[in-house]
Amino acid sequence: MGTQPALTVRTEERGAEIGDLFGIFFEDLNHAADGGLYAELVRNRSFEFDPIDHPDYHAFTAWEKVERGGSQAEISIGESHPLNGRNPHYAVIEIVAEGSGVGLMNQGFNSGISVKQGDRYLFSVFARRDASFHEPLTVTIEGKDGTVYGEAVVEVKSAEWTKYEAVITSNTADTDSRLVLLGKGQGKLYLDMVSLFPEKTYLNRPGGLREDIAKLLADLKPKFMRFPGGCLVHDGSLNPDDRNSMYRWKNTIGPVEQRPARRNNWRYNQTLGLGYYEYFQLCEDIGAKPIPILPGGYDPHHNRIVPIEELSPWIQDALDLIEFANGDASTTWGAIRAELGHPEPFGLEYIGIGNEEVGEPFFERYPYFHRAIKEKYPAMKVINSSGPFAAGTEYERGWQSAREHRSDLVDEHYYSSPEWFLANYHRYDNFKEDDPKVFLGEYASWGNTYYNALAEAAYMTGLEKNAHAVGLACYAPLLCNADYVNWKPDMIWFNNHEAYGTPNYYVQKLFMHHQGHQLLAIEASGLDAAPSNAKKPINGALTLETDRCSFRYWDIALVNDDNGELKELNGGLPCTLSDTEEDRRNGTKVRAIDLGETDWENYTITLKAQRISGPKGFNLAFGQTDGKNKRIWEFGGWQNQDSIIASHIDGRGSVLTQSLFNVEDHKEYDLKLEVSGRRIRTWINGRLCNVTEDTLPVIEPLYYSASYDRTTGDTIVKVVNVQDSPVNVDVVLEDWRKPLLNIDVHEMSGHSLDDENFFDAPDRVSPKRNQIRVQGNRFAYDFPKHSITVFRVK
Numbered sequence: 001m002g003t004q005p006a007l008t009v010r011t012e013e014r015g016a017e018i019g020d021l022f023g024i025f026f027e028d029l030n031h032a033a034d035g036g037l038y039a040e041l042v043r044n045r046s047f048e049f050d051p052i053d054h055p056d057y058h059a060f061t062a063w064e065k066v067e068r069g070g071s072q073a074e075i076s077i078g079e080s081h082p083l084n085g086r087n088p089h090y091a092v093i094e095i096v097a098e099g100s101g102v103g104l105m106n107q108g109f110n111s112g113i114s115v116k117q118g119d120r121y122l123f124s125v126f127a128r129r130d131a132s133f134h135e136p137l138t139v140t141i142e143g144k145d146g147t148v149y150g151e152a153v154v155e156v157k158s159a160e161w162t163k164y165e166a167v168i169t170s171n172t173a174d175t176d177s178r179l180v181l182l183g184k185g186q187g188k189l190y191l192d193m194v195s196l197f198p199e200k201t202y203l204n205r206p207g208g209l210r211e212d213i214a215k216l217l218a219d220l221k222p223k224f225m226r227f228p229g230g231c232l233v234h235d236g237s238l239n240p241d242d243r244n245s246m247y248r249w250k251n252t253i254g255p256v257e258q259r260p261a262r263r264n265n266w267r268y269n270q271t272l273g274l275g276y277y278e279y280f281q282l283c284e285d286i287g288a289k290p291i292p293i294l295p296g297g298y299d300p301h302h303n304r305i306v307p308i309e310e311l312s313p314w315i316q317d318a319l320d321l322i323e324f325a326n327g328d329a330s331t332t333w334g335a336i337r338a339e340l341g342h343p344e345p346f347g348l349e350y351i352g353i354g355n356e357e358v359g360e361p362f363f364e365r366y367p368y369f370h371r372a373i374k375e376k377y378p379a380m381k382v383i384n385s386s387g388p389f390a391a392g393t394e395y396e397r398g399w400q401s402a403r404e405h406r407s408d409l410v411d412e413h414y415y416s417s418p419e420w421f422l423a424n425y426h427r428y429d430n431f432k433e434d435d436p437k438v439f440l441g442e443y444a445s446w447g448n449t450y451y452n453a454l455a456e457a458a459y460m461t462g463l464e465k466n467a468h469a470v471g472l473a474c475y476a477p478l479l480c481n482a483d484y485v486n487w488k489p490d491m492i493w494f495n496n497h498e499a500y501g502t503p504n505y506y507v508q509k510l511f512m513h514h515q516g517h518q519l520l521a522i523e524a525s526g527l528d529a530a531p532s533n534a535k536k537p538i539n540g541a542l543t544l545e546t547d548r549c550s551f552r553y554w555d556i557a558l559v560n561d562d563n564g565e566l567k568e569l570n571g572g573l574p575c576t577l578s579d580t581e582e583d584r585r586n587g588t589k590v591r592a593i594d595l596g597e598t599d600w601e602n603y604t605i606t607l608k609a610q611r612i613s614g615p616k617g618f619n620l621a622f623g624q625t626d627g628k629n630k631r632i633w634e635f636g637g638w639q640n641q642d643s644i645i646a647s648h649i650d651g652r653g654s655v656l657t658q659s660l661f662n663v664e665d666h667k668e669y670d671l672k673l674e675v676s677g678r679r680i681r682t683w684i685n686g687r688l689c690n691v692t693e694d695t696l697p698v699i700e701p702l703y704y705s706a707s708y709d710r711t712t713g714d715t716i717v718k719v720v721n722v723q724d725s726p727v728n729v730d731v732v733l734e735d736w737r738k739p740l741l742n743i744d745v746h747e748m749s750g751h752s753l754d755d756e757n758f759f760d761a762p763d764r765v766s767p768k769r770n771q772i773r774v775q776g777n778r779f780a781y782d783f784p785k786h787s788i789t790v791f792r793v794k
Contacts, residue, residue, distance in 0.1 A: 004780075005526035005729040009706045011715055012735040015519035016433075016468040018707060020223040020289055022460075022512045025442060025474040027230030028274070029266040029486045032479035035109035036494060037217075038274040039210040041121070041196040042106050042113075042179060045271065047077060047089045048261035052243055053269040059089050062107050066180060069100025083126050083161045083192045086260040090192035093183060101138060101182030106194065110483045110496035112176035113196065115141055115149060120199040122206065124165045125181070126192045126257065127156045132185025140180045141170055141196075149177060156189065167199070175497045193257045203285055207256065207273070212499045213479065216492050217286055220505075221512050224289040224350070226441055226474055227279045228252075233355045234295040235265035238304055246295040249276045249321055253340065265301070266486045277337070280325060280346045289349055290325070291383070291472075294318050296354040296369060298362040301639065305361045308368070315372045322348060322377050350472075352383035352441075356413055358394040358641070358660060363401045370405050381408035383439055389644075390414040390424075391692065392658035402436040409471050413442040416654035418455035420647070421445050422697035422722065425459060428466035437471030444475055444504070446652035448489040450765050450786070451753035453503035457788045458703035458720040460511050465705045467519055475508055482759075493759075500762030503748070503755070507788060510746055510767060514790045516707025516716045527701035530723050537601040538623035538631060538675050538694060542569065545592040545621060549614025550578040553607055556595065561602040561676065569595040569605075580613060597624075605673045609635070610666060616640040617663040620673060627651075631694060633673055633682055636663035643689045645680050656680070657692035702727055702783065709792075717791040721783040728782045733793060736777035742794040743772040743779075749787035 026032065034040065043062035051057055059077040067073055074094040082088040095102055106113070115121065123139055136153045143149065152166035170177075179196050183189045197207055202214035228247055236246035244263040245251075251260055252275025259272040276292070283290040297306035297314045306314060320333050325348035327334030334345070353369045354362055362385065370382050384407035386398025395412075402410040428438060440463065445452045456475070463470045480490035491505045501509070544553060554574035558567040575593055583589035605622065617636020624630035628651035634644035643661040647654045661684065663669075672683040682690040703720040715736075721727050733741065746767045755765050767788075772779060783789055 003526045005524070005727070006732050007522065007524050007702070007704060007717070007719065007729050008732045008734060009715060009717055010521040010734045011708070013521040014708060015521060017518055018464065018467045018515055020472055021464065021467060021470065022508065022515055023222040023224030023226065023288060023291075023472060023474045024217065024220060024478055025226040025230075025476045026228065026279070026478050027476070028228065028232060028264060028270055029230065029477060030480035030490060031109065031268065031484035032477070032481070033274040034269070034271050035484060036479055036481050037209050037213050038271075039197050039201050039208055040271070040273055041108055041198070042194050043109050044106075044269070045194050046087045046192055046257070046261065047091050048087055049269050050243065053263050054267045057269065063091070064105045064107070066101070066103050066105050066182060067099065068102070068182065070097060071099025071102040072096040073102035075104070078190065084258050086258055087192070090190055093189040093191070095183065095186055095189065098184040098186070101184055103180065103182040104191070106179045108178070108496070110481070112144070112174075112496070113141065113179055114175040114497040115170040115173065115177050117170060117173040119170055121150070121168045121170065122165070122197045122199055123152060123168055124163060124193070124195045125154070126161050126163050127190060128159055128161050129156045129187060129189045130159055131187030133157050135183065135185035137164075137189070138182045139166060139168065140182070141168055142178050142180050143172070143174055144176055144178070147172070149174065161192070205281075209282065213492065213494055214282070214286075216499055216501055216505070220509050222286065222288045223512070223515070224291050224472060224474070225279070225283050225286070226291040226293060226352070229293065230355060231301070232265045233293050234299050235301045236263070236299060238299075238306055246299065249292070249294065249317065252276045253336070268484070276321070276324070277340050277342070281342070284346060290346060291350040291352060292321060292348075293352040293355055294321065296357065296362050297365045298354075298357065298359070300358050300362070300641075306365070308365065311365060311368055315369055318351065318353070318369055318373060319376055322351065322373070322380060348380070350381045350383060350409075352385075352411060354385040355411070356388035357385040357398065358387050363397060366401060367405050370407065383407065383409045383411050384436070385411045387658070388413050389655045389658045390416070391656065392690070393660060394658060407436045409437045409439040411439045411441040414655070415442070415444050415446065417647070417649045417652035418445040418447070418452055419649045419697050420654035421455045421459040422699065423695040425462045425700065425703065428462065428469050431466065431469035433468040435469070438469055439471055440473035442476035443473070444489055446489060448502040448504055448756055449753060450503045450748075450751040450755045452489065453507045453748070453765070454720065454722055454753070454786055454788065456504060457507045457511070458700070458722055460507070461703045461705040461718055461720060464511070464515075464707065464718070465519065475504060495759065498759050500757050500759060501766075502757055503765040506748065506766045510748075510788065510790050511718070514716045514718065514746070514792060517710040518708045520706040520708050520715065522704055522706040522717070524702060524704065524729075527727070527729070529701055530699040532696065532698040535677070536696060538678060538680070539597075539599050539601065540622070540630070541597040541624035542595040542605065543592055543621040543624065544577060544595060544618060546577045546579050546614070546618040547591065547616070548579055548581070549616060549618065550576070550580050550583075550612040551618050552576050552610045552612060556607040557605070558598060559604045559606070560600050561604055561674070562600070577618065578612070602676045604675070607671050609669045609671060611663050613665060622673065622675065631680070633690075635671065636661065643682065643684065645682065645690050645692050647694050656694055657690050659689050661689065699723060702729070712794070715793040717793070719783055719789045719791075721785060721787045724785050726782050726784050728780065730778050730780050731791065732778040734777070739775065741772070741774045741777065741779060743774075744792040744794070745770050745772055746790040746792070747787060749784040749789075751786065753786060
């Protein structure tokens with residue numbers, strides 16, 4: 001009879017401090033701010049929407065002219081006498097015939113403006129007019145059919161810009177309502193900054209945050225919040241006054257009507273109503289440490305570079321931000337914070353420079369920021385960048401920079417398949433304690449199913465067990481408006497009146513609520529390893545593919561590296577792929593060509609290629625079993641900046657390694673791809689470019705970690721079972737000094753792997769809680785198949 005498997009927690013053997021490990025990352029994509037967390041109900045409130053934000057935008061986007069009861073008006077956009085120079089546009093309503101009223105209607109976000117019966121809504125507008133000063137401006141919340149749900153009246157009494165405010169109570173609940181402004185009289189009526197907020201915002205802050213979304217964030221109890229991005233931080237022009245500038249924090253504070261509109265690189269408009277002061281305030285409200293990310297004077301998306309001799313203002317921005325957050329009221333920027341309503345410092349401990357940076361220009365500039373910050377604020381923890389992928393030359397460049405300049409943390413990002421996360425569970429086991437710590441600033445498996453959440457939970461036990469090396473980690477993205485999707489998966493989904501957490505959300509919540517302060521030693525014994533296919537070779541179909549480009553190929557060959565057998569692919573003939581705009585118009589596009597397949601385990605593909613035209617490169621797919629399962633060499637990937645090896649499992653991609661590379665027109669390239677078992681290497685014109693291994697998961701019998709909560713004295717044990725069958729073990733707490741074990745159990749189990757949460761089933765996949773009470777220091781437990789279990793032992 002075999003020994004009963006056991007998980008043994010040594011309750012007196014404590015390890016690394018866990019610190020601020022699990023937090024959140026806010027970036028304004030998917031309309032996360034405007035139309036989301038920021039509770040403003042009016043879309044395009046300052047008439048600043050512009051084609052620079054999105055080709056379909058114009059100054060009257062989301063607005064309609066209203067003419068009632070025989071009225072007639074001409075509407076236009078003015079800019080000769082603006083409210084302020086940073087938002088120069090405003091609406092001009094020329095009343096031709098007053099009838100029952102003329103004006104404008106705002107459609108809001110999503111299907112309309114969502115109102116609740118009996119709730120109060122705070123309306124404000126900056127207005128002026130040139131005649132009929134005693135004629136009222138009627139403001140109504142209406143249904144699509146014109147039914148009035150609530151009304152207020154203001155009198156625009158001046159020819160100069162003046163702010164007018166009113167409160168409207170809705171007598172009806174409707175998710176599709178409109179805001180209507182109607183005027184009478186003669187002459188012209190001028191409007192700007194038309195605003196409608198629910199009175200009930202998170203913590204009842206005027207002009208604040210949408211209550212349901214903010215509560216979902218607060219309920220996580222995150223240790224930190226990274227903000228405001230993301231790619232939107234560094235994607236933009238170098239001039240802070242440009243409409244499409246990089247994200248410059250000083251533009252985001254002060255009165256909202258004076259904050260300039262900004263092009264969001266996710267192709268919409270940012271009002272910046274949710275700015276740096278509000279971010280710091282949110283962090284304080286939910287108990288999260290703020291982690292602001294600033295641009296480092298380099299835009300890798302468009303190769304915009306601040307000359308080093310002109311870097312001083314950018315560095316000063318970082319120093320001023322720290323003073324804004326931490327300086328007392330006697331300092332310049334501390335006084336500005338106090339004037340905004342927060343005399344006490346925010347207690348900033350971390351600051352990041354750059355986001356997903358690639359290329360020498362950033363790493364030439366980073367040291368200037370690092371030195372200046374450390375000289376003035378030696379205790380500030382400075383975060384470096386290691387690019388957008390989990391491995392490769394730019395990843396290594398980031399780590400080299402961090403070690404050389406003694407960065408406190410290095411920001412790693414990766415989005416991969418669930419299988420990648422399981423295969424890389426031990427990723428940080430051998431990271432050194434005296435190196436800069438890992439800040440896993442963005443990560444997710446592709447999807448919001450229970451399977452994704454299960455794989456992420458398993459991986460997170462590995463992050464926690466390696467707290468000696470991993471300092472911070474946050475899932476991304478955080479928020480998504482279901483009608484404005486830029487990216488998925490996302491942790492929280494919402495529309496204009498509902499919000500719900502995904503299975504991924506509930507995993508994050510479990511780990512944040514039950515993080516603990518210090519690791520405890522834990523080990524498994526007597527468990528049988530699950531079978532694996534880790535030695536499965538990479539073979540199958542071979543395909544060349546291109547997108548929006550035209551390429552010529554020749555000398556395409558396949559060599560068996562075990563016996564030297566040579567096969568000429570494509571019948572030994574040259575070929576051309578062409579997918580240009582002209583090809584698409586003419587119906588002549590040829591995007592892919594099948595090169596056959598191989599069942600060899602060790603082989604080399606060679607070919608010559610030349611780009612005739614196009615913006616990027618091509619893909620060589622290999623090891624294909626079907627369209628969703630393959631490996632790809634991306635030659636000139638992303639914005640024609642990369643050579644990438646990627647693995648796709650069930651349509652979910654993982655970048656295995658990346659190096660910088662740019663394809664040029666009419667240049668001949670001699671290319672070689674070598675596959676040796678699971679090891680992959682590429683050469684471009686004789687230069688070794690990529691080296692990686694496509695590791696398959698070796699499923700652990702259980703994934704687990706343990707920690708000590710210094711505040712409560714509790715011992716916390718997390719266990720994840722990704723297997724298709726339950727696992728029965730004895731859980732043993734060595735050196736437990738109490739006669740009883742009082743255990744709170746939080747568990748996610750009993751779900752299909754493809755289960756998801758939705759608006760009509762927001763907590764279908766969520767934890768259940770129960771209690772166990774046993775004598776002694778051990779208890780038997782059946783960990784269900786596909787389960788996530790947290791024990792909190794009191």
